[in-house]
Amino acid sequence: MRRDIFQAIADPTRRAIIALVAFQAMTPNAIAENFNTTRQAVSKHLRILTECELVKQEFQGREIYYSLEIDKMKEIDKWLEQYRKIWENRFDQLDKVLSTIKKQKK
Amino acid sequence: MRRDIFQAIADPTRRAIIALVAFQAMTPNAIAENFNTTRQAVSKHLRILTECELVKQEFQGREIYYSLEIDKMKEIDKWLEQYRKIWENRFDQLDKVLSTIKKQKK
């Protein structure tokens, strides 16, 4: 069970759950109402998301509220960082090209 | 075969391939040298990456050079956007708290 964050967000249902609990903490039942699957299936997704700390649990009596652990999302951002540099560099190069064209016009 | 970009980056070998071809275009054989799997396994990963347009092929005789399609990476960035807003907002709120504390000190 290699439960890394990339594998966690690979499943579309899990991404939808993430989107739901990003705005407000929700119970498994409330979350499950939004999908065509059983509550147990959602529960399994929540377990995976909890295991890799993408969501956190808050116990309130017999209810469990799940909410997004936003810090963990930054790890994806961190991974993207190196590639963002690449596409920003390309923009820099485009800028150079554009400024060269402007100079030629003058 | 639902081949979306999130599923593509879920596999660690594929992320490693992405990292390799980000810097320079490489042939399947050259890529495979970096892993403990067969060339054919790498070929399958390349097929998946090509299918969801994360890498592009450049044919040169009988060799095929693979390189990163950086634009596609932006889709992940786009998905992260909504969550980036959240963590940036939280920073704003932290800023408010900090400035309130500073005021109280005065």
Add this chain to the structure above:
DNA sequence: AATTTGTGAAACCAAATAGTTGCACATATA
């Protein structure tokens, strides 16, 4: 022309995945 090299694809396999049903159990509510 014969051989080597670079590649993709098909057939097969073990493991992982996402789902289901059925359960256990603690907490509310009557």
Add this chain to the structure above:
DNA sequence: TATATGTGCAACTATTTGGTTTCACAAATT
């Protein structure tokens, strides 16, 4: 106290996944 409710977990299943081996075939090289 008896019942209803909210939840997680185990067992099972069909499908997907990542890997291997074997092959086909075109492009280079001899």
